[in-house]
Amino acid sequence: MNKQIYALLKKIITTPERPLRLTEISEAFGVSKRTIYNYSEELFDYLTSLGVCETLLFDGKEFRFTGTSAQRSYIIASMNSLTFYEYRLSGRERQFILLCLLICSETPVKNDTLKELLCVSRNTIINDLQAIKLKSKAYHTHFLKSTQDGLWFVGPENDKRTFLLDSLLPDWDYEECFAAQPINPCTLYITNILKIIKYRSLAEACIKQTEVMLDLEISDADFYRILFILIFQIGRIQTGHQAQDIQTSEFPLSLVRFSQAVGDTLKSKVNWISAETAFFIKTLKDMDIVLKINSTPQDSVLFAMIIKEFLQNVSFSYKMDFLSDSLLLEYLCAHISACCHRLQSGKKLENPYLLETQNRYAKDFAIIKQNIYILENGLNISLSDNETAYILMHILASMERGKLNHYVPNILITCSSGMATGNFLAMQITKYFHVQLVDICLAHKAAEMIKNKNIDLIISTVPLDSLPVPSLTVSVLLTETDLTEIRAFLNTLEGKRKISLSDQSRFSAFSLSITLNEKTMFLKLFSSERILLDKEITDWKEGIIAAGELLLWQKKITVNYLQQMIDLVIKYGPYIVIAPGIALAHASPQDGVIEPAISLLRLKQPVAFGNHQYSPVSIILACAVYDTPEYANILIRLMTLLRRPDFSVMMKSADSEAILTYFEKQIMYPSE
Structure with missing residues (x-):
């Protein structure tokens, strides 16, 4: 069985609701009717070997699958388990597998291993490798060969990636890779090498989240193409192969924005650096991916800043830190972006929970109304009570997630006699006080430490002079006097941080x-x-x-x-x-x-x-x-x-x- 015969059987068994006419198949596969006749003989031979020959009918004019769902599942499972001995790889398919294997393998690969894997002669492997070698010259990559260890592919990471993608993508069946069963053995093997299954859920969730955030409408075809590239990059990153910097100034803004949003979403999960974003942008452009992002002020660098300023003021009102809730910021950005689209198109939003929200959360609704001017003035929009109620729902949901706390001071512990002493002191501090322990360091490093970290108080076992942050000197074993002094200072900090709602000057130090x-x-x-x-x-x-x-x-x-x-x-x-x-x-x-x-x-x-x-x-x-x-x-x-x-x-x-x-x-x- 080869690729064409495999595809024909797949089409027949996955189209049970109607017969497939010979003319239709001939046009779809781009071959003559005689060729389809020849394919049918191999189809019947294969189904006979499985003991389900009776499930396929062919009268010379049309094919029809007549088997049960259980028989169909059995055939699909058998097709998914075909070896390269049973499935005849074409020359292009062999070269795809060889290229993927050599670029993605973490160890050298021997010719004998390749010969056994692909079920071909040694000469065939040599010829295929020679063909790959000739193409690789255009990408600044080449083979290194060792008689003892085998072959491996070397060259700049970006060039290796581009060589693989340029070779593979023109013939790649995205639908078969992601959406349909069965998957032919060549595609299945490559998806395993590229870790498509392993990283699909992560990449898919990331793209869908970005699609919502930027109010995009990505076609199924483009979605799967983007998904494939993103999984490929994640797989390379996770095996320690990072992209190199690329100049992206001439690329479409929509691709830049989309790619940056994808990268921002992934940063907390994989080591996604700016060079990966640049490679992602370039690859999507080379694939002629066109994304239309609806126009809102979110294109502006100030969009998120305005929303953060709104959250900052709401934080003052509640005496809670809403800015630390990244999920709230993400949801609120998406909601305000969609709100801008509605206002631009003249659509009105009706909130069925408006009256209930106003009655049940009257004080909270008043706080949001009191600060909504920041969004209205900053984005030049007018927000109705319906929109305000939805914004309040995001705030209330954030509070329920339990991520918000009253002010917690940032403490730096310093000592002069070693980290063991510092750790012991830190243990006592966190036992007696509700503080955020930023770090523990030696006393002489305190000045450097506070340059890049927001420190409210230094607690040290030795006196510290000439530092812009207040410090308290305590014993390694905290005494009652030490505890009293620390408690008094923390109370002072708490008092300074409190901001009254009645304070008309909302701009404290x-x-x-x-x-x-x-x-x-x-x-x-x-x-x-x-x-x-x-x-x-x-x-x-x-x-x-x-x-x-x-x-x-x-x-x-x-x-x-x-x-x-x-x-x-x-x-x-x-x-x-x-x-x-x-x-x-x-x-x-x-x-x-x-x-x-x-x-x-x-x-x-x-x-x-x-x-x-x-x-x-x-x-x-x-x-x-x-x-x-x-x-x-x-x-x-x-x-x-x-x-x-x-x-x-x-x-x-x-x-x-x-x-x-x-x-x-x-x-x-x-x-x-």
Whole structure:
């Protein structure tokens, strides 16, 4: 039995509801009727060997399967268990298997092993390997041969992957690989080598989750093609073979966004690095995968930032940390994205649980309504009570998941006599107090440790001087005095962290606090050379250009990035107007961020930004940062700061140095 005969039998037994006409089969398989007659003889021979010859009828014009479901299952099971002795591989099929085996094998493979596996002569193996060798030259890959150990494939990882995929994919049957039984022996063997079954559920869940998050509609054909590539990459990663960096600046934005979302979803499960995302993008483009992502401000780097800012304010109201619930952020981003689509298309959402939610959770509903302006102003949308109730449901579900806690201080333990002492002290601290133990280190390393970690208190067995974080000196065996001092200090920290709902100034030191490293990154974004005051312009486009050119002249962004900042406003409206009189222009980092930086432009006369309630605008900032957690945190703090009344007052008359001084004083490290 060969590939064609196998496919014919498969088609017959999986189409029991009607006969298959000879003409239909001939056209589908691209062969003559005489060839189909010849195939039928082998079909009957095979079914006779299984003892179920009577299940197939052929009158010279049409085939019909007449067996029972049990007989069909028996035939399928038999077809799935065919060996390469019973199933005659074509030359291309043999080369596919050889290539997959040699690239994916972790040890050298001997010719005799290949000969026994494929049930062919040694000369056939040699000829197939020679054909692969000739093709490999175009991909900078080659064989290494050892008489004792055998063969293995060497070359750059990206080139090996591309060689395999370019060879395999044009003839690959995705439907058979993922959706249909039986699977022919060649396909089945390759799926085992590439670990298709092992990683299918992980990759499939990831793609489906991204499909929902980005509001995509992926066809079945494209879904299986994408799924195959993603599984292949996961398999390579899990065996220690990482991709190398690829330039992706010329690739479609939709593929970039989709691939980045897939990568973000996978990072917690496999060692998915940025180079894997780049390879994924390139491969999908080479396969002519076209994805249409519906237009929403989620294309903007500020979309998630605005939602995080909303969660930050809600966290203050509840005195709970909603930002730590990654699942809540994911669900809320997807919901708000879908909400934007509904509003753009004029659709209204009816929430059947609105009245019940308002009555049962009246105080909670009021809190969400009190903070909903952040989403409305930030995304330039209007959210009804129906939408607000659904947002509240996400918040309540997060609370039920039990992932939210009252403020827990971050503690660093230091000692001078070894880690055993530090561990013993840490055990006592966690026994008596509800704290988050960040790390244990030697005393001389404390200064370095607090640079990159948010530490509220250092508890040390030796005195520490000149550190920006408060410290307490205690005995290795905690005394009652030690316990009292620690308890008093933790109570003080708790008191500082509490934020009253009646406090009209919702921007405490905590709301603007960041790590020492993030503060350094924040201040580096600004420079007096990137501040231009009292500029005369005629419209908002000219304002964005003037602000963007301050970055362009210093080679912080490309011309394309500047154009994209304008295009985003044209596409989505004036959603970048985030506070009265203030606009924060930006684009996606992939559009041309060369080096992170922010410019600030104060206009001599304000200009209108459409019909936004915060228009006209007199302050325009052009922001260019990378898509990293550190810069995400910095942007949240920056947007919070820009909304403060004292910022607007200061900007009316301040010079460049006063503006920089304001930022330095207001963005605080927790101990300041």
